[in-house]
Amino acid sequence: MAANATVKSAPPATSAAEAAAAFERRDTRNRWLLSAPALAILFFASIGPLGIVVVYSFLTKGGYGGVEWKFSTDAWASVFFTRDIFDDTLGFADAHLSIFWRSLRLSFLTTLLALVVGFPTAYFIATRPEKTRALWLFLITIPFWTNLLIRTFAIMEVIRNEGIVNSILIGLGIIDQPLQIMFTDTAVMLGLLYVYLPLMVLPLYASMERIDFRLVEAGYDLYANRLQVLRRVILPLVKPGVIAGSILVFIPSLGAYVTPRVLGGGRNMMLGNLIELQFGQGRNWPLGSALSITLMVVVMVALLFYVKNAGKSGVRHG
Amino acid sequence: MISKTKIAATAVTFALLSGPALADGELNIYNWGNYTSPELLKKFEETYNVKVTVTDYDANDTALAKIKAGGHGFDIVVPSHNYVPIFIQEGLLLETKPNQMENFKHVDPQWVDVDFDPGRNYTVPWQWGTTGITVNRKAYQGDINTWAILFDTPAELKGKVNVVPEMSDVIAGGLAYLGFSTNCNGNKEELKQVRDLLLKAKPDWISMDYGNVEKYAKEDLMAGLNWNGASLRARLQNSNIEYGYPKEGIAVWMDNVSVLADAKNVENAKLFQNFIMDPQNAAMISDFAQYANGILGSGEFIQNKDFATAPEIVMPEGQKTFIMPACPPEVTELYTAIWTELTK
Amino acid sequence: MARAHFDVKKQTGFTTIALFCFVMLYAPILTLVVYSFNAGTSIAIWEGFSWRWYESAFANEQVQDAAIRSVIIASFAAFVSTIVATMAALATTRTRPFTGITFIFASINQPLMVPEIVTGVALLIFFAIIKIETGYTGLAYLLIAHTAFCIPFAYLPIRARLENMDLSLERAAADLYATPWRTFRYVTLPLLWPGILAGGMLAFVISLDDVVITELVKSAGQDTLPTYMLGQMRRIMTPEMNAISTVFLAISILMVTVFFLLNRKKS
Numbered sequence: 001m002a003a004n005a006t007v008k009s010a011p012p013a014t015s016a017a018e019a020a021a022a023f024e025r026r027d028t029r030n031r032w033l034l035s036a037p038a039l040a041i042l043f044f045a046s047i048g049p050l051g052i053v054v055v056y057s058f059l060t061k062g063g064y065g066g067v068e069w070k071f072s073t074d075a076w077a078s079v080f081f082t083r084d085i086f087d088d089t090l091g092f093a094d095a096h097l098s099i100f101w102r103s104l105r106l107s108f109l110t111t112l113l114a115l116v117v118g119f120p121t122a123y124f125i126a127t128r129p130e131k132t133r134a135l136w137l138f139l140i141t142i143p144f145w146t147n148l149l150i151r152t153f154a155i156m157e158v159i160r161n162e163g164i165v166n167s168i169l170i171g172l173g174i175i176d177q178p179l180q181i182m183f184t185d186t187a188v189m190l191g192l193l194y195v196y197l198p199l200m201v202l203p204l205y206a207s208m209e210r211i212d213f214r215l216v217e218a219g220y221d222l223y224a225n226r227l228q229v230l231r232r233v234i235l236p237l238v239k240p241g242v243i244a245g246s247i248l249v250f251i252p253s254l255g256a257y258v259t260p261r262v263l264g265g266g267r268n269m270m271l272g273n274l275i276e277l278q279f280g281q282g283r284n285w286p287l288g289s290a291l292s293i294t295l296m297v298v299v300m301v302a303l304l305f306y307v308k309n310a311g312k313s314g315v316r317h318g
Numbered sequence: 319m320i321s322k323t324k325i326a327a328t329a330v331t332f333a334l335l336s337g338p339a340l341a342d343g344e345l346n347i348y349n350w351g352n353y354t355s356p357e358l359l360k361k362f363e364e365t366y367n368v369k370v371t372v373t374d375y376d377a378n379d380t381a382l383a384k385i386k387a388g389g390h391g392f393d394i395v396v397p398s399h400n401y402v403p404i405f406i407q408e409g410l411l412l413e414t415k416p417n418q419m420e421n422f423k424h425v426d427p428q429w430v431d432v433d434f435d436p437g438r439n440y441t442v443p444w445q446w447g448t449t450g451i452t453v454n455r456k457a458y459q460g461d462i463n464t465w466a467i468l469f470d471t472p473a474e475l476k477g478k479v480n481v482v483p484e485m486s487d488v489i490a491g492g493l494a495y496l497g498f499s500t501n502c503n504g505n506k507e508e509l510k511q512v513r514d515l516l517l518k519a520k521p522d523w524i525s526m527d528y529g530n531v532e533k534y535a536k537e538d539l540m541a542g543l544n545w546n547g548a549s550l551r552a553r554l555q556n557s558n559i560e561y562g563y564p565k566e567g568i569a570v571w572m573d574n575v576s577v578l579a580d581a582k583n584v585e586n587a588k589l590f591q592n593f594i595m596d597p598q599n600a601a602m603i604s605d606f607a608q609y610a611n612g613i614l615g616s617g618e619f620i621q622n623k624d625f626a627t628a629p630e631i632v633m634p635e636g637q638k639t640f641i642m643p644a645c646p647p648e649v650t651e652l653y654t655a656i657w658t659e660l661t662k
Numbered sequence: 663m664a665r666a667h668f669d670v671k672k673q674t675g676f677t678t679i680a681l682f683c684f685v686m687l688y689a690p691i692l693t694l695v696v697y698s699f700n701a702g703t704s705i706a707i708w709e710g711f712s713w714r715w716y717e718s719a720f721a722n723e724q725v726q727d728a729a730i731r732s733v734i735i736a737s738f739a740a741f742v743s744t745i746v747a748t749m750a751a752l753a754t755t756r757t758r759p760f761t762g763i764t765f766i767f768a769s770i771n772q773p774l775m776v777p778e779i780v781t782g783v784a785l786l787i788f789f790a791i792i793k794i795e796t797g798y799t800g801l802a803y804l805l806i807a808h809t810a811f812c813i814p815f816a817y818l819p820i821r822a823r824l825e826n827m828d829l830s831l832e833r834a835a836a837d838l839y840a841t842p843w844r845t846f847r848y849v850t851l852p853l854l855w856p857g858i859l860a861g862g863m864l865a866f867v868i869s870l871d872d873v874v875i876t877e878l879v880k881s882a883g884q885d886t887l888p889t890y891m892l893g894q895m896r897r898i899m900t901p902e903m904n905a906i907s908t909v910f911l912a913i914s915i916l917m918v919t920v921f922f923l924l925n926r927k928k929s
Contacts, residue, residue, distance in 0.1 A: 028760045034753035035766045038746040038813055045810035046773050049784035053776075063647040064404045065382055085655045086510050095662040117683050120673070124680030127671040137860070138918040139684065143691050144867040145914040146907035149891045153532070153705060153899065154690035157697075160538055164689060182538060183525045197687070198867065199815070202860035206823040209856045213671055226673055240825035244818035247774065248864075255777030257874070265525025266483055269661045272777045279779055280379040281485045282654035283647070292780040299775040300768060307767070346882040351893010356722070371883040372724060374893035380877060387786050389793025391882035532706045532899070555704050 057289035065283045075286035079294055096274070096291070103271040106185060107253035110192040114200040114249045115242065117193070122204035122241070123234075126211065137205065140198050148195065152262045155191055156182065159263075183265035191259040199248035207241030208234075243307065251299055271295060343368035345586040348385075348392040350573065351376055353445075355606035362593055368586050385410050385578060393581035394590060396444050399572045400486070402434040403644045412577040414588050416442045421595035429572070429612040433643060441574035442591045443612035445603060448633065449487050449569040451562035452549040457540040462562035465495035467541050469515050471522035479523045480530055480542035485657045487569055490642055491543065492516055494567040502645040504652060513656045520660060534559060547609045550630040561630045567638040572612065695911070698904035705899050715905040725890060725906060732870055732886040735801070739808035740816070740866035747816035747865075748858055752850075755824040771818075773811040781811065782878035789879060799881040807879050808869045815868045816861035823857025 057075050059067040082093040125136040143151065158164045159181040166178040181187050211234065219229040235242075257272040266273070275295075278288030343366065347354065351374035359370045373392070375381045378401045384390050386408060397405055405411045416422055417430075417438045425443060435441045453462040458474045466472075469492060471479055481488055490500045492512040503509065524539065531548055533539045535555035544552075549561040575594060577587040593599055600611040601619030608622075610631055617626050625631060633639075645653070698716070702709030719725055747770075754766055773781065789803045831853070835845040873888040880889065891903060 024760075027757075028762075031753040031757065031760060032762065032766075035750045035770075038750040038817070039766065039769055041742075041746060041806065041810050042769055042772065042813060045785065045806045046781055047769060049788040050772075050776065050781070052784045052787050053780055061647070064408065064644075065379060066386060082655075085652050086506055086513075095658045098662050117679060120676035120679035121683045123673060123676050133856075134859070135918065137863070138914075140687070141863050141867055142911065142914050142918070143687050144871065145910045146691065146694060147888055147891050147903070148871045148873065149888070149894075150694060150899075150903050150907050151690060154694040156532075157693040157706065158690050160536065162536070164693070194687070194690070197683070199864065202864050203819040203822045206819040206857040206860045207826055209823075210827070210853070216671070230673060237826060240822040241819075244822040247771070248815065248818055251774045257777070257779070261483075261527055265480075266527045267520070267523060267525055267661065269658075272779070273661075274658070275777050276779050277654070277657070279383075279783055280377060282657070283379070283650055284654065285783070288783075289780070292776050295777070296772075296775045300772075303771065303775070304764065304768065348882070351890065353893070356724075373880065373882050373885055374890060376877070376892045383783070384786060384878065387790035389790040389799060389881070391799045532704060535704060536706050551703075555702070555707055 053289045054293060057286050057293055059286055061284045061286050063283075065279075065285060067285050072286070075284070075290040078287055079290045099269050099271060099274050102268065103254050106188060106192070106270065107250050110189050110196065110253045111200075111246050111250040113189065113193050114197055115246065118197055118200035118204055118245065119242075122201045122208055125201070125205050126208035133205075133209070137202070140201050144198060148258060149262075151194070152191060152258060155194055155263065159187060159190065182263065183267070185264065188260050188264035188270075191263040192253050192256055195256075195259060196249045196252060199252070200245040203244035203248065204238060204241040207238045207244075211237055247303065247306075251303075254295070254299070343586060344583050345370045345394070345590060346392045346583070347372045347394045347396075347590075348375060348381060348390070349394075349396045350374065353396070353573075353607050355602045358594070358599060358602040358606070361599065361602070362590060365593070366586065366589055368583075368589075388580065391582070392578055393583045393587040394575060394577055396573050396575050399432070399434045399574065400642050400644045402441055402574055402576065405576065406435070406440060410579055411440045412579050412581060412584065412587075413439050414577045414584075414591060415439055416591050416595070419588070419592040419595065421592050424595050424597055424600075424613050424615060426612050426614050432572075433641065435574070441576045442595055444573045444575050444594070445607060445609035445611050446570065446572035447546045447609045448563070448639070449482075449484075449491075449543065449545055449571065450549070451564060452534055452542055452544040452552060453560055453562055454534065454537060454540040454556070454558050455560055456537075456558040462541075462560060463565050464562070465491050465564045465566050467562065468523075468543055469495050469519045471519065471541075475541045476522045477524050478540035480525045480527060480533065480539045480544075481523050482528060482530075482543050482545075483526045483661075485653055486642055486645065488516070488543065489653050489656065490569055490640070491564070494564065494569075494640070497566070500567065500569075500640045500642065502643055502649045504646075504649040506652070509652055509656065513659065516656070516660050526661065531555070546630040547607065550608060550625075550628055553630070563634055563637050565638065567640050568633075570639045570641050572641075691911070694904050695908050697901050698908040700901045700904075703900050705901050705904060715901040716909075718900075719902050719905045719909070722902070724885065725887075725902070728885045728887045728890045729906060729910070731801075731884065732888070735804055735808050735886065736866050736869040738805050739812045739869040740862050742809045743812035743865045744816045744820075744858060744862040747813050747861060748820055748854070750813075751817055751820040751824055751857075755821055756827075756829065771814045774814050778811075778872070778874035779878075782875045785875065786878040793881070801884065803879050803881070804876060804884060804886075807875055808872065811872070811875065812865035812869050816865040819860040819864060820854065820857040823854055823860075827853055 056067050058071055058073065060070040060072040060074070062068050078093065079096060080093055081090055082095070083090050121140070125133055128136055156163070161178040161180065161182065165181070169175045170178065181190070216229055216233055219233045224232065255272040256270060257276060260266065260270045260273060269277070275288050275291050278284045278291065345368050347370060349372060354372050359372065362368065363370050378398050381395055381397060382401060382404065385392065385395060422438070425438070429443050430438055451462060451465070451467050453467060457478065458472055460472060467475065468479060468481060489512060492515050493500045493503050493508065496508070496511055496515065498505070498508040530539060530542065530544070531551045534542070534552040537556070546561060549559065553559040553561070575591055577584060577591065581587050594603065595613060597613050597615040598619045600613035600616040604611045604616065604625070605621050608625060620626050697705050697708070699711050699713070700708060701712035701714065750766070750770055754763055757763070785807055793799050832845055832849050835849045840848070871888060873892050876886050877889050877892065880886070887906070894903065
C-alpha cells in the first residue's frame with residue numbers, strides 16, 4: 001500500500017518522462033524485431049561467412065590456392081607496399097592504387113551518367129497516367145530477363161566498328177570513319193550504364209511516384225521557371241531516391257567483372273578483376289581477402305558519411 | 319504467417335528440385351562448359367543404365383577451389399594437364415589405374431608417359447590442343463609462324479591484336495620468343511626481359527579477352543593468341559583466318575578425366591574412364607568440341623571429315639612444342655606480379 | 663489564362679531523354695532476338711532465317727533444367743527478400759536515431775560492398791563445412807545465398823519510398839482507433855506498394871543474373887542459366903543462348919500484357 005502511494009504521488013513530470021523512456025525502449029525493441037529476419041538471413045549467408053575472409057587475410061597463402069594456417073601480415077603489407085621482384089626495393093603498390101583510382105573514376109562517371117539518363121526516365125514514368133505506370137516499369141526491367149553475358153554481347157553489336165551506331169552515323173554523313181568505341185573506357189561505361197540503369201530508375205520512380213504536383217504548381221504560381229521548380233521543388237522531394245539509386249549503381253560498378261572484360265577488352269583491370277586474379281590464377285587468397293576488406297571499409301565509410309549528410313539536408317528541405 | 323509461407327515455399331521447392339537422388343546408378347561429371355557431347359552421355363547412360371548429370375565450370379581454379387572445399391557431390395573432374403599434379407598432390411584424386419583398364423591399349427603412346435601423370439595411374443585423355451596464333455590474312459601477309467606477331471607486332475596489325483588473359487600462356491610465349499626455358503622459368507634476369515617485352519608490346523594490343531570467335535570472324539580483331547579449336551571455328555565463319563605455329567615453340571595442353579577421391583559413384587566413374595578410351599566414343603568427344611582426343615583409331619569414326627585434316631588440328635612435321643608444368647608458388651608469385659603490372 | 667494548357671508535370675527535354683533511353687535499352691535486345699533466328703552458328707554473322715536454335719534449345723535438357731532452376735531461385739529469393747526488406751525498411755525509416763540503427767543499415771547494405779567473388783569464396787568454404795557435416799547438398803544453399811544478396815536491392819527502393827511518404831494518413835487512422843495491423847494493412851501498405859513492386863522486381867532481376875556466387879555455391883547438377891552460359895563464354899557461343907533469351911523475353915512480355923489487361927478490366 002505504502003509503496004503504491006509513493007508511486008502515485010511521484011511528481012507527474014517524472015512519470016511522463018518515464019513513460020516516454022519506456023515507450024522509446026519498446027519502440028527500439030520493436031524496430032529491432034522487425035529488422036531481425038533480414039539480419040538473420042544476412043548474418044547466416046553473407047556477413048557471417050565474411051568472417052572467414054577476415055581470418056584468411058591474416059594467414060599465409062597456400063602453394064596452390066587456399067591458405068596455410070600460419071599467422072602472417074604479408075597480405076596486408078602487399079595491399080599498400082610492394083617489393084620489386086627484380087631489385088628487391090620496397091615501394092608503394094602503385095599498381096593497386098592506380099587500379100583503385102581507375103575503378104573509382106569509372107564508377108563515378110557511370111553513376112553520373114545513370115542519373116542524367118535515369119532521372120528524366122523515372123520522371124517520365126511517374127507522370128504517366130496511373131494505370132500505365134506499372135507497364136512502363138516493366139518495360140525498363142524486361143531487357144534484364146535476358147542473361148547478362150548475352151546482353152553484353154548484344155551491346156557489342158551496337159557499338160562495334162560496323163555496328164548499328166557507327167552505321168547510322170556514317171549513313172547520315174555525320175562521320176566518315178567509324179568511331180572506335182569497342183575496347184575503350186567509353187565502352188565500359190556504356191556497358192555498365194546499360195547493366196545498372198534499372199538500379200537507378202526503380203528507386204527514383206519509387207520516390208517520385210507520389211510527388212504532390214500541387215507543390216509544383218505552387219512553385220509556378222510563385223513565378224519560378226521550370227529549372228527552378230526542378231531544383232527547388234522536385235529534387236529535394238526525390239532526394240532519398242537519388243541516394244538509393246546512386247548507391248545501387250556506384251558500388252556494384254566498383255566490383256564489376258564481366259563488362260570491363262568483354263567491352264573494355266580487359267587490357268586494364270578494375271577492382272573486381274584484380275581481386276578475382278588473386279583468388280584465381282594468382283593463387284594468393286590472403287591478398288585477395290585483404291584487398292576486399294580494404295574495399296569494403298572504404299565503401300562503408302563513404303556510404304555512412306554520404307547517407308548521414310544527405311539525410312540532414314533532406315530534413316531541412318522536407 | 320511470413321515464416322509459414324517461407325517454410326511452405328521451401329518445402330515445395332525441395333520437393334520439386336531435390337532431383338532423382340534415389341536413382342540407382344548415378345554419375346556426376348564436373349566439366350568445362352559446352353565441352354561434353356550429349357550423344358556420348360546418352361550412349362553411356364544406355365549402355366550401363368546410369369543417370370549422368372553434367373555440371374559446368376569455367377576455370378581450373380574454380381574447379382580446384384570447389385573440390386578442395388568438399389561436399390560438392392561430383393564423381394569426375396576434367397582438369398588441364400598443369401592442374402593434374404596439384405590435384406594429385408592435394409590428395410583429391412583416386413588412383414583408379416586406368417593403365418590396367420581394357421581400353422587403355424587405344425591411348426596414343428605419346429600421351430601415356432606424360433610428366434603430369436607418369437604411366438597414367440590417375441587420368442585418361444579427354445582432349446588436347448595447342449595455344450598458337452590466329453591471323454587474318456587480309457590484314458597481314460607475312461610470316462605468321464612466330465610469336466613476333468604478339469611481341470613485335472608488325473605495323474599492319476598494330477592495334478588489332480587480342481591476347482587471351484591466361485597468365486602462364488602469355489608469359490610462356492614471351493619466354494619462348496626470347497629463347498629462354500618455358501619450364502616454369504623463375505630466373506629473374508630472364509623474367510625481367512620478358513616483362514619489358516610485354517610492357518613494350520601491350521600498346522599494340524587492343525584487348526585481352528576470351529570469347530573471341532565472333533570478334534575474329536567479324537574482323538574486330540585481326541590477330542591474337544588463341545586456341546587451335548577456337549581458331550578453327552573462326553575460320554569456318556571467315557576464310558581469311560589462318561592459324562600459326564610459332565617456330566620458337568608452341569604450348570600444348572591436355573584436359574584429363576579423373577575420378578575424385580571422395581566420389582560416391584566410383585565404379586561408374588571408372589566405367590566412364592574406360593568408356594571414353596574406346597575410339598568410337600572418343601570420336602564423339604571430338605565431333606562435339608572439335609579438339610583432338612589422343613586415342614588412336616578414333617579418326618575413322620569422326621563424322622566431320624574436314625576436321626581430321628584441318629591445319630589447326632594437324633601439327634606440322636617437326637614443330638617445336640612444350641608442355642607447361644604446374645608451377646611452384648614462388649614462380650606463380652613472380653608471374654602474378656608481372657601480370658598485375660601489365661594490366662594495371 | 664495564358665497558362666490554361668500549361669502542364670505542370672512537364673519538364674523540357676525529359677520526354678525526349680526518356681524515349682531515347684527506351685530505344686537504347688531495346689536496340690541490343692532487338693539484335694539479340696534477330697540472331698536467335700540465324701541459320702548459321704554465329705551470333706554476329708547473319709546466314710538466313712531458321713528455327714534450328716529453338717529446336718536445339720528445346721532438345722537440350724541441360725539448358726531447360728538450368729532455365730527452370732534459375733526462375734525458381736529468382737522467384738523464391740525475390741519473394742522472401744522483399745518481405746524481410748519491407749519489414750527492415752519500416753523499422754529503419756521515419757524514426758529518431760535509435761541504438762543500433764547505423765549497425766542495421768550497414769548490415770543490410772553489406773552485400774553491396776564486397777565484390778561477389780569474395781562473398782562467393784566465403785560461402786563456398788562455409789557451406790562446404792555444412793554440406794560435409796549434414797550430407798545435404800540440395801538447393802537450399804543457393805536459395806538462401808540469393809535471398810541474402812537480394813535484400814539490399816529490395817530494401818533501398820522501399821526505404822526511398824517510405825522516406826517521403828506522408829505520415830498524416832497513418833496518424834489519422836490511428837486516431838480513429840485502427841489497430842496497428844489494420845493501419846498497416848489498409849493505409850501504409852497501399853501507399854508503400856510502388857516501392858515494394860520496384861524492390862521486388864530489382865531483386866528478381868538481380869537473382870536471375872547472378873553468376874559468380876552461384877558458380878561457387880552450386881553442388882552437382884545445380885547449374886543455372888548464367889553459370890551454363892559462363893562455360894560458353896570461354897569456348898563458343900551459339901545462337902542457342904539467344905533463342906533461350908528470346909523465349910524468356912516472350913514469357914515476360916506475355917506476363918506483362920496479361921497483368922496490364924487484368925488491371926484495366928478491374929478498374
